[in-house]
Amino acid sequence: MQHLLLDGATPPKLRTMDLMHQIAEKLPQLGSAEQRLAEYVRTNPHAMAFVSARTLAAQAGVSPATVVRFFPRLGYASYAEAQQQLQSALAAQYEAPHQRLADEARAAHGPQSASLQALEQDLRNLAALSDMLQSPRFAQLLTWLSTCQGRVAVVGGRYSQGPAQLLAAQLSIALPTEFVDPMGAATDRLQDYGAQDLVLCLSVRRYLRSTQQLARWLREQQVRLVALTDDAMAPLALVSDLTLVLPTRGATMFDSYAAFTALGNALVGELSLSRRDAVARRAATREQLDALQHLYPDKQPYGTA
Structure with missing residues (x-):
């Protein structure tokens, strides 16, 4: 199971969605106990979000020392940092659209500001997508x-x-x-x-x-x-x-x-x-179907019956 995350340029600290990505990437390099912990965290993210390292160890069937070593191997400073970012990610999962209205109401609004902000956000999303096309x-x-x-x-x-x-x-x-x-x-x-x-x-x-x-x-x-x-x-x-x-x-x-x-x-x-040849054949067939639907009238200008 492989994961590809798109969230713009990566800052010095890992982003909130990166925990599952890091687990997927590092899994083949982990020992048996760490793999058991990784699989438990991957399938039970809610269980990890609000328990101590010792409790997580007991739930996953590993030692507390395994938990302590595990998260720095994924790139986190500590279990606490990974847990905090996981909590943020889970909170975002349950955020309802209407909860964003309060933030929007506090934001400054000028002429067509919402339209411009939406376009700018789309451009940021597309910039993140461009990195994935090389992956x-x-x-x-x-x-x-x-x-x-x-x-x-x-x-x-x-x-x-x-x-x-x-x-x-x-x-x-x-x-x-x-x-x-x-x-x-x-x-x-x-x-x-x-x-x-x-x-x-x-x-x-x-x-x-x-x-x-x-x-x-x-x-x-x-x-x-x-x-x-x-x-x-x-x-x-x-x-x-x-x-x-x-x-x-x-x-x-x-x-x-x-x-x-x-x-x-x-x-x-x-x-x-x-699939150049196959696509060319499909395109030719589509042209034939379009002609049947009068999308491209033969020898007739557009608008004529």
């Missing part, structure tokens, strides 16, 4: 998509439904892709998915239980699963083969999905090169 994990996702011998589906419901539908439409330019709402009857389309197939699941706060349950079932069917989410501690991240964490922070009470849209554009651009 080995993005390359791995591209490899999975370009070499997939089976079917591809994009799953997303409620707050994630819009970005998921758009991503499915974007990917369908390059390869057969379908959108599935985890809360609808369309989940029946996944009943025959198996090891040759690939499913991308989108899940942002508030996380849907139906998405996670469907993801768990897909893993049981040996389906390769990619999570696109906003937090490394999101439930979906714990059951996926590959997790990409994208920035969704908006300048107002509403989240931003600019990074999700740009990610889809980047994937299609790369797939158009790696």
Whole structure:
């Protein structure tokens, strides 16, 4: 299970979302006791957030000394620092959009200030995304998509439904892709998915239980699963083969999905090169279908019947 975090330039201290990332990166280098502790923290972040190091050791079945040594190996000064950052990350998970209104009300407002702030935040999110496009994990996702011998589906419901539908439409330019709402009857389309197939699941706060349950079932069917989410501690991240964490922070009470849209554009651009012949054939077929729908009238100017 691999994780990729997008949160802008890394400051001297680790960011709040980096705990799960550091665990995923360091896991192969850890001893047996530390691996046991890492797995416990990864699957029980809430348990670690508010207990002492000695209590955490008892819960994970390791010695207190293991806990003391473990977090500096991940890049933290101490267990207390890691715990404080985890608490901040968990608090952000449960922050409701209306809770941001008080901060917005205190902020200075000029002409179109909200629009400009939203654009500036989107640009920061896109700047964070640009680093990911150079990463080995993005390359791995591209490899999975370009070499997939089976079917591809994009799953997303409620707050994630819009970005998921758009991503499915974007990917369908390059390869057969379908959108599935985890809360609808369309989940029946996944009943025959198996090891040759690939499913991308989108899940942002508030996380849907139906998405996670469907993801768990897909893993049981040996389906390769990619999570696109906003937090490394999101439930979906714990059951996926590959997790990409994208920035969704908006300048107002509403989240931003600019990074999700740009990610889809980047994937299609790369797939158009790696699957050039297949994409050309799909484009030609789309042109034929567009002609049937009179989107491109033959020898008739636009606007004529």
